[in-house]
Amino acid sequence: MLYELPTPGFSFELIATLGHARAGILHTPRGDIPTPVFMPVGTAGTVKAMTADELRAEPLDAKIILGNTYHLYLRPGMEVMAHVGGLHKFAAWDRPILTDSGGFQVFSLSGINEIDDDGVTFRSHIDGSKHRLTPEVSMEIQRVLGSDIAMVFDQCPPGDADEKVHEVALARTTAWAKRCKVAPHAEGQAVFGIVQGGISVERRVRHMAEITALDFDGHALGGLAVGENLDDTYRILDEVAHLLPAEKPRYLMGVGTPADLERGISAGIDMFDCVMPTRNARNGYLFTEGPRVNIPNAKNRLDLGPIDPTCPCSTCKTHSRAYLRHLYLAKEILYARLATLHNLTFYARHVRRLRERILVDGKRA
Amino acid sequence: MLYELPTPGFSFELIATLGHARAGILHTPRGDIPTPVFMPVGTAGTVKAMTADELRAEPLDAKIILGNTYHLYLRPGMEVMAHVGGLHKFAAWDRPILTDSGGFQVFSLSGINEIDDDGVTFRSHIDGSKHRLTPEVSMEIQRVLGSDIAMVFDQCPPGDADEKVHEVALARTTAWAKRCKVAPHAEGQAVFGIVQGGISVERRVRHMAEITALDFDGHALGGLAVGENLDDTYRILDEVAHLLPAEKPRYLMGVGTPADLERGISAGIDMFDCVMPTRNARNGYLFTEGPRVNIPNAKNRLDLGPIDPTCPCSTCKTHSRAYLRHLYLAKEILYARLATLHNLTFYARHVRRLRERILVDGKRA
Numbered sequence: 001m002l003y004e005l006p007t008p009g010f011s012f013e014l015i016a017t018l019g020h021a022r023a024g025i026l027h028t029p030r031g032d033i034p035t036p037v038f039m040p041v042g043t044a045g046t047v048k049a050m051t052a053d054e055l056r057a058e059p060l061d062a063k064i065i066l067g068n069t070y071h072l073y074l075r076p077g078m079e080v081m082a083h084v085g086g087l088h089k090f091a092a093w094d095r096p097i098l099t100d101s102g103g104f105q106v107f108s109l110s111g112i113n114e115i116d117d118d119g120v121t122f123r124s125h126i127d128g129s130k131h132r133l134t135p136e137v138s139m140e141i142q143r144v145l146g147s148d149i150a151m152v153f154d155q156c157p158p159g160d161a162d163e164k165v166h167e168v169a170l171a172r173t174t175a176w177a178k179r180c181k182v183a184p185h186a187e188g189q190a191v192f193g194i195v196q197g198g199i200s201v202e203r204r205v206r207h208m209a210e211i212t213a214l215d216f217d218g219h220a221l222g223g224l225a226v227g228e229n230l231d232d233t234y235r236i237l238d239e240v241a242h243l244l245p246a247e248k249p250r251y252l253m254g255v256g257t258p259a260d261l262e263r264g265i266s267a268g269i270d271m272f273d274c275v276m277p278t279r280n281a282r283n284g285y286l287f288t289e290g291p292r293v294n295i296p297n298a299k300n301r302l303d304l305g306p307i308d309p310t311c312p313c314s315t316c317k318t319h320s321r322a323y324l325r326h327l328y329l330a331k332e333i334l335y336a337r338l339a340t341l342h343n344l345t346f347y348a349r350h351v352r353r354l355r356e357r358i359l360v361d362g363k364r365a
Numbered sequence: 366m367l368y369e370l371p372t373p374g375f376s377f378e379l380i381a382t383l384g385h386a387r388a389g390i391l392h393t394p395r396g397d398i399p400t401p402v403f404m405p406v407g408t409a410g411t412v413k414a415m416t417a418d419e420l421r422a423e424p425l426d427a428k429i430i431l432g433n434t435y436h437l438y439l440r441p442g443m444e445v446m447a448h449v450g451g452l453h454k455f456a457a458w459d460r461p462i463l464t465d466s467g468g469f470q471v472f473s474l475s476g477i478n479e480i481d482d483d484g485v486t487f488r489s490h491i492d493g494s495k496h497r498l499t500p501e502v503s504m505e506i507q508r509v510l511g512s513d514i515a516m517v518f519d520q521c522p523p524g525d526a527d528e529k530v531h532e533v534a535l536a537r538t539t540a541w542a543k544r545c546k547v548a549p550h551a552e553g554q555a556v557f558g559i560v561q562g563g564i565s566v567e568r569r570v571r572h573m574a575e576i577t578a579l580d581f582d583g584h585a586l587g588g589l590a591v592g593e594n595l596d597d598t599y600r601i602l603d604e605v606a607h608l609l610p611a612e613k614p615r616y617l618m619g620v621g622t623p624a625d626l627e628r629g630i631s632a633g634i635d636m637f638d639c640v641m642p643t644r645n646a647r648n649g650y651l652f653t654e655g656p657r658v659n660i661p662n663a664k665n666r667l668d669l670g671p672i673d674p675t676c677p678c679s680t681c682k683t684h685s686r687a688y689l690r691h692l693y694l695a696k697e698i699l700y701a702r703l704a705t706l707h708n709l710t711f712y713a714r715h716v717r718r719l720r721e722r723i724l725v726d727g728k729r730a
Contacts, residue, residue, distance in 0.1 A: 045691060049698040053679075076666075076691040083667045084687055092683045301441075302448045314418075318457045322449055326410060326441040333414040333701050 001365050003247035005217040007190040012218075012249050018362030020242040020268035023355045026218075026249050028148050029188045030088075030096045033063045035249060035270040038261065038351045039098060040344050041278060044071045045091045048278050049336040050344070052093045059312045060345045064096040064148075066273045070105035073141050074124050074131070086146030086186075098273070099147035101138045101180075101194075103154050104222070104254070115155065117172060135176040139183035139191075147189060151220065151253075152180040154194040159227025166198050174210040181214050190217035192251060195244070198223055199232040204240045218249035221269075225255045234263055241267040258287060258350050265354050277347045281339035284328055287346040293321070295339070300325040313345035366730050368612035370582040372555040377583075377614050383727030385607040385633035388720045391583075391614050393513050394553045395453075395461045398428045400614060400635040403626065403716045404463060405709050406643060409436045410456045413643050414701040415709070417458045424677045425710045429461040429513075431638045435470035438506050439489050439496070451511030451551075463638070464512035466503045466545075466559075468519050469587070469619070480520065482537060500541040504548035504556075512554060516585065516618075517545040519559040524592025531563050539575040546579050555582035557616060560609070563588055564597035569605045583614040586634075590620045599628055607633035623652060623715050630719050642712045646704035649693055652711040658686070660704070665690040678710035 002013045009029040016023045026033040040047045040055065042065045047055055055062040067087050076090075084090045087097055103120070106113055111123035119134030138153035153176050155169040173196050185191060193216035197203035204221075212219060221241065224233050237252070241264070244250045251271035252264045261272050277287065286293040288308035293300070295307075306316035307324065315324075315338040327335035367378045374394040381388045391398040405412045405420065407430045412420055420427040432452050441455075449455045452462055468485070471478055476488035484499030503518035518541050520534040538561050550556060558581035562568035569586075577584060586606065589598050602617070606629070609615045616636035617629045626637055642652065651658040653673035658665070660672075671681035672689065680689075680703040692700035 044695045044697060045688070046697050046699040049702075051699065051702070052683075075695055076687070080666060080687060080691065084669060084685065090685075090688055090691075092688075301445060304449060318417075320449065320455075322441070322445060323410070323455055323457075326445065326455075330409045330440055332409060332411050333698055334411040334416065336698050337414075337416070337702070 001247075005190060005248060006215050007188070007217050009188050010190045010217055012247060014246070014365040016359050016362035017365050018358045019266060021265050021354075021358050021362065022268060022270060022365070023358035023362065024249075024270065024365070026270070028096050028190070030094065030148050031063065033096060034355060036261075036265045036351050036355055037063060037271055038347045039064050039066045039271065039273040041066045041068070041273055041275045042091065042093075042097075043068045043275075044075065045087065047340075047344070048282070049333075049340045052091065054341060055093075055344075056095065060341065060348050062095070062344070062348065064098060065093065067097050067099045067145060067147060068105060069099050069102035069138060069141050069145065070109065072145060073102060074126055078141060078144055082144050086144065088146060096148040097145075098149040099142045099145050099151065100253070101151045101153040102133050102141065103138070104156050106133055107156055117175070119153075135179035136183050139180050139185065143184055143186045143189065146186045149190045149192055149218070150185060151192050152177045152194055152216070154196060154222055156196065156223045156226060157198060159198070161198065166196075166200070166203060170196055170203060170207050174207065177211055177214055177216075181216070192216055192218040192220050192249075194220045194222040194253070195240075196223045199228050199236055201236065201239045204236060205243065208240065208243060212245055216248070218251060218271075219244045220251040220253050222253045224252065225260070233260075237264055237267040237269070241269050244268070258347070261347075261351060262354060265351070265358075272351070277343035278340050281343040282336050284339075286339060287343050295321065295325050295328050297325075307342055308346070311342065311345060311349075313342050315339070315342040366612075370555060370613060371580050372553070372582050374553050375555045375582055377612060379611065379730040381724050381727035382730050383723045384631060386630050386719075386723050386727065387611075387633060387635060387730070388723035388727065389614075389635065389730070391635070393461050393555070395459065395513050396428065398461060399720060401626075401630045401716050401720055402428060402636055403712045404429050404431045404636065404638040406431045406433070406638055406640045407456065407458075407462075408433045408640075409440065410452065412705075412709070413647070414698075414705045417456065419706060420458075420709075421460065425706065425713050427460070427709070427713065429463060430458065432462050432464045432510060432512060433470060434464050434467035434503060434506050434510065435474065437510060438467060439491055443506060443509055447509050451509065453511060461513040462510075463514040464507045464510050464516065465618070466516045466518040467498050467506065468503070469521050471498055472521060482540070484518075500544035501548050504545050504550065508549055508551045508554065511551045514555045514557055514583070515550060516557050517542045517559055517581070519561060519587055521561060521588045521591060522563060524563070526563065531561075531565070531568060535561055535568060535572050539572065542576055542579055542581075546581070557581050557583040557585050557614075559585045559587040559618070560605075561588045564593050564601055566601065566604045569601060570608065573605065573608060577610055581613070583616060583636075584609045585616040585618050587618045589617065590625070598625075602629055602632040602634070609633070623712070626712075626716060627719060630716070630723075637716070642708035643705050646708040647701050649704075651704060652708055660686065660690050660693050662690075672707055673711070676707065676710060676714075678707050680704070680707040
């Protein structure tokens with residue numbers, strides 16, 4: 001089934017379902033994105049350590065990457081981004097980009113922040129300078145960045161927030177979503193709404209009704225994996241994800257481990273992003289079909305085998321664990337490159353395999 | 366003219382000369398090296414930030430890289446290097462490698478070192494552990510590394526050393542060269558002698574006679590660009606380089622700027638290495654046909670042009686100065702990659718152009 005999305009040029013094709021799990025294609029003006037999909041995180045105009053060519057090349061073949069509004073707003077800043085004509089040109093990336101709204105980083109990264117019903121005042125984590133983000137400012141930044149999918153500006157309470165904080169955040173997130181909806185967007189830029197509500201199914205369902213009524217191009221679950229127990233994360237996923245409108249893509253923000261992705265896909269999620277594969281790579285943790293490899297471990301010292309013999313990435317085809325361990329210990333830049341390429345390839349293949357299973361074992365949508 | 370070198374499989378083909386400048390080919394079992402040549406420095410088993418594929422690809426097309434005996438001996442260490450079967454396999458580099466002897470690093474990098482006629486005792490710059498290098502140990506390490514060209518273990522006095530230090534160093538370097546000559550080498554491993562003597566032409570010529578008498582496969586000028594005035598460096602180059610045996614390759618160790626390379630080539634040098642292109646790249650200094658670019662400079666902030674519009678490297682074909690400046694300021698790993706690729710490409714093209722000039726304007730050798 002092909003569903004036209006509100007923004008011209010975007011449509012969501014649902015191909016097969018297996019339980020709540022879905023396999024489809026998100027069609028965008030800059031290219032097709034088979035779903036489920038994992039989106040590598042390109043925080044500051046680069047997926048750390050990677051070139052655009054490497055991201056595009058098989059077997060990684062990233063169809064969409066993420067950009068962070070908060071980071072790009074602070075550095076290089078909007079004057080540069082406007083002058084160069086947006087993030088695609090700046091980073092030499094011609095496939096789709098999704099930008100977040102900056103909300104999550106304002107709350108988690110920046111210094112003192114003051115939140116009110118209009119927006120958030122915060123201090124830069126780089127130089128302490130004072131800034132203000134509102135729904136309109138966030139959308140304007142994302143308009144200048146020219147991302148293919150913009151996210152609404154939301155308030156994401158921490159995992160241990162109390163009832164009252166959650167209720168205020170829900171009301172604000174809905175009000176802000178409405179303001180984001182009417183704010184100017186870039187030509188050919190879709191906008192996704194975000195459902196908050198912490199670990200309460202009741203709040204999630206209530207907020208979902210408010211957000212889905214606004215006719216966004218897709219919907220995200222925000223505020224998961226922000227400190228709550230994994231059982232609660234999975235409970236919300238299981239009980240809420242499949243209730244999101246079936247004819248639009250569903251995006252689980254900032255999650256997670258390979259197991260989390262599998263659980264999310266089973267629950268009906270189509271899109272994921274997380275810094276885990278890239279950050280873990282740089283920190284020495286490498287994903288495999290078997291146990292995770294901690295590359296500095298002494299047992300890799302004389303190991304002539306690859307990280308994962310089943311992996312088709314050029315790191316595994318070319319280099320031994322012994323070499324990677326040496327590069328890691330010597331703090332060589334090449335280590336970060338090789339490790340990142342491997343972990344991103346692992347994530348891409350992991351999600352592609354789960355998609356394949358839905359296509360093979362599922363029923364035609 | 367094709368000159369067989371003492372080590373089987375190695376020969377030096379002198380094609381053309383222009384004044385003292387020479388264009389040729391150093392034939393080795395692992396491939397031909399057109400000379401003059403600049404050798405990128407791969408200190409610890411990697412040319413920093415680069416993959417072997419990138420080094421091999423046009424337009425960089427590095428025909429030979431350097432490995433550092435001191436660094437590789439300390440980390441990953443000889444057990445690893447022996448187990449993996451040498452540096453080529455370890456680093457997945459199938460073209461020639463030249464290894465230095467470790468002497469220069471022992472004197473410049475390590476903690477307290479004690480030098481005697483037998484060798485040098487020193488402390489690791491990594492963990493302070495105590496080690497001893499002798500001519501035999503250096504050759505044994507280079508044998509295990511399996512480099513295509515090994516360098517003799519020499520004593521390199523600093524630029525401000527006095528007469529007495531120089532004379533002792535000369536005598537030692539000659540005695541050590543003899544010991545290196547008879548020490549076991551790897552199969553198909555050439556060995557180059559090193560001429561010391563500081564900035565005295567008389568000492569250089571005297572030492573040259575001692576070293577060239579030992580029938581090495583090539584000769585290096587060591588102990589230049591170690592703190593002396595540039596005028597003195599150039600004077601020694603001009604007066605000494607062309608006196609080295611014409612039928613063997615001549616290597617100027619650890620030098621230098623693009624201008625130094627041009628001067629060295631004019632003086633009759635065939636081979637160069639230096640960390641300048643790679644280290645400068647990481648520090649924000651980028652070479653161009655015009656003035657050197659200091660990438661963090663504010664004037665690059667909105668500059669949509671490449672580092673050098675005449676450069677065919679993928680960095681210049683793909684990315685703007687504005688993007689590179691942003692990556693540099695954000696301390697992104699991608700910056701080091703893109704900048705290093707550019708600077709190495711600049712050096713490779715610079716030397717290739719000088720070679721072409723000798724071939725075109727020079728006379729057949």
